[in-house]
Amino acid sequence: MHKPFANNAPSGDLTARSLRSVWHPCTQMQHHEQGNDGLDAMPLIAVSHGRGAWLYDTDGKRYLDGISSWWVNLFGHANARINAALKDQLDRLEHAMLSGFTHEPVVALSEQLAALTGHRLGHCFYASDGASAVEIALKMSFHAWRNAGLGDKQEFICLRGSYHGETLGALAVTDVALFRDAYGPLLRQAHVVMSPDARTALEGESAADVARRAAAELEALLQQRSQKIASIIIEPLVQCATGMAMHDPLYLSLVRELCDRYQVHMIADEIAVGCGRSGRFFACEHAGVWPDFLCLSKGISGGYLPLSLVMTTDAIYQAFYDPDSARGFLHSHSYTGNPLACRAALATLAIFTEDNVLQANRTRAAAISAALAPLAAHPQVAHFRQQGMIWAFDAVFDDANADADAARTFARRFFAAALQNELLLRPIGRTVYLMPPYVLDEGEISHMAAATLRTFEQVMARA
Numbered sequence: 354m355h356k357p358f359a360n361n362a363p364s365g366d367l368t369a370r371s372l373r374s375v376w377h378p379c380t381q382m383q384h385h386e387q388g389n390d391g392l393d394a395m396p397l398i399a400v401s402h403g404r405g406a407w408l409y410d411t412d413g414k415r416y417l418d419g420i421s422s423w424w425v426n427l428f429g430h431a432n433a434r435i436n437a438a439l440k441d442q443l444d445r446l447e448h449a450m451l452s453g454f455t456h457e458p459v460v461a462l463s464e465q466l467a468a469l470t471g472h473r474l475g476h477c478f479y480a481s482d483g484a485s486a487v488e489i490a491l492k493m494s495f496h497a498w499r500n501a502g503l504g505d506k507q508e509f510i511c512l513r514g515s516y517h518g519e520t521l522g523a524l525a526v527t528d529v530a531l532f533r534d535a536y537g538p539l540l541r542q543a544h545v546v547m548s549p550d551a552r553t554a555l556e557g558e559s560a561a562d563v564a565r566r567a568a569a570e571l572e573a574l575l576q577q578r579s580q581k582i583a584s585i586i587i588e589p590l591v592q593c594a595t596g597m598a599m600h601d602p603l604y605l606s607l608v609r610e611l612c613d614r615y616q617v618h619m620i621a622d623e624i625a626v627g628c629g630r631s632g633r634f635f636a637c638e639h640a641g642v643w644p645d646f647l648c649l650s651k652g653i654s655g656g657y658l659p660l661s662l663v664m665t666t667d668a669i670y671q672a673f674y675d676p677d678s679a680r681g682f683l684h685s686h687s688y689t690g691n692p693l694a695c696r697a698a699l700a701t702l703a704i705f706t707e708d709n710v711l712q713a714n715r716t717r718a719a720a721i722s723a724a725l726a727p728l729a730a731h732p733q734v735a736h737f738r739q740q741g742m743i744w745a746f747d748a749v750f751d752d753a754n755a756d757a758d759a760a761r762t763f764a765r766r767f768f769a770a771a772l773q774n775e776l777l778l779r780p781i782g783r784t785v786y787l788m789p790p791y792v793l794d795e796g797e798i799s800h801m802a803a804a805t806l807r808t809f810e811q812v813m814a815r816a
């Protein structure tokens with residue numbers, strides 16, 4: 354019944370065909386075909402269908418999607434309500450250009466998102482992927498200053514370990530070596546300042562102290578150079594791609610104050626932490642501040658279709674509002690404001706309200722934390738941490754000896770072992786994290802926690 358094609362090829366076929374014709378993202382393709390470094394070849398899983406928190410492969414094996422398919426899926430695969438909305442939209446309007454035209458889904462979505470910020474960020478600009486939203490925020494920030502007669506403000510600040518996407522502009526404000534190193538020569542230099550990562554607390558320091566120290570370093574840079582700086586871009590509360598580095602909300606308030614004092618825009622990249630992931634709908638709400646630009650993508654369409662957007666203030670909007678077209682924001686993508694993607698987002702927002710999701714997630718998160726308690730207490734686990742619907746911990750190796758190899762290959766071995774335990778998790782370096790969809794029931798929570806612990810023990814035993 355769940356077979357989408359009459360000729361559902363066995364997975365051997367599909368993976369072989371995929372390896373011949375599909376270039377997979379973030380992948381050394383040879384690792385799928387040959388072992389290396391004493392490791393087996395990486396499995397490539399042919400997915401046949403998804404239901405709720407589960408993905409099923411063409412061999413009938415199932416995997417609990419513990420990372421929401423790269424942080425996009427909020428309400429499970431093949432969600433009945435989102436499916437129904439999309440089927441309805443499909444028969445009305447699949448797409449129309451958004452320059453010179455508008456349509457109900459994009460208007461309703463913009464209105465609803467603006468309302469979620471109390472209309473402080475009342476203008477929505479659309480794109481498709483997260484990285485393009487970041488490009489838009491950077492360009493808009495620069496252009497807004499230029500329109501205000503401050504065209505010297507051309508530089509950007511990002512945090513140590515930041516990740517904002519992999520197109521050239523977004524990569525320029527990304528500080529993850531894996532993504533950046535090969536392309537360094539193509540990138541415009543950004544200022545990289547200290548991350549408020551609470552794990553870097555010195556003896557006797559609290560997370561709030563680290564936030565203050567990081568803000569002081571930022572202020573030193575602003576004192577020197579603010580007349581050249583357009584904006585600072587941050588991932589509020591959790592720097593995800595660098596390994597779920599979490600910080601105190603105080604940092605957001607301090608950045609907001611500094612931005613106001615030194616005339617610099619604050620860009621909040623909530624592509625990963627927005628849409629309830631942090632425990633509030635927007636992560637910035639934890640600090641009671643609003644940025645000048647807020648980027649959303651990933652979860653906003655429920656994990657269905659590529660959709661990203663930048664929300665901004667009336668002040669920024671007014672900086673472009675003029676008889677002169679050159680003062681307008683001249684940026685577009687073919688699929689800007691795609692009606693299907695917007696409709697998926699509207700269905701996603703409707704679920705937040707109908708199911709009182711933020712409230713329900715508090716109960717769900719408490720149950721997940723309780724189920725993960727044995728891992729939190731494990732002697733080879735350090736920095737067990739949680740923010741909303743994100744959990745993470747770091748595997749501890751004895752680096753002094755032969756464990757170096759085990760540490761280096763940890764993420765790959767963990768990924769492969771987890772699949773054997775019916776769980777999809779992809780550690781980042783030595784950091785294991787869980788970022789499940791907001792639909793896990795009690796049985797699924799137990800499965801996820803038990804499979805994570807079992808996998809961790811298996812992988813560490815072979816370490």
Ligand SMILES: *Cc1c(COP(=O)(O)O)cnc(C)c1O
Pocket residue numbers: 481482483484485487516517518519588593594622623624625626650651
């Ligand atoms: C994933 C991510 C991006 C990039 O989004 P894409 O859709 O992959 O281009 C940008 N910023 C953050 C914080 C992300 O997690």
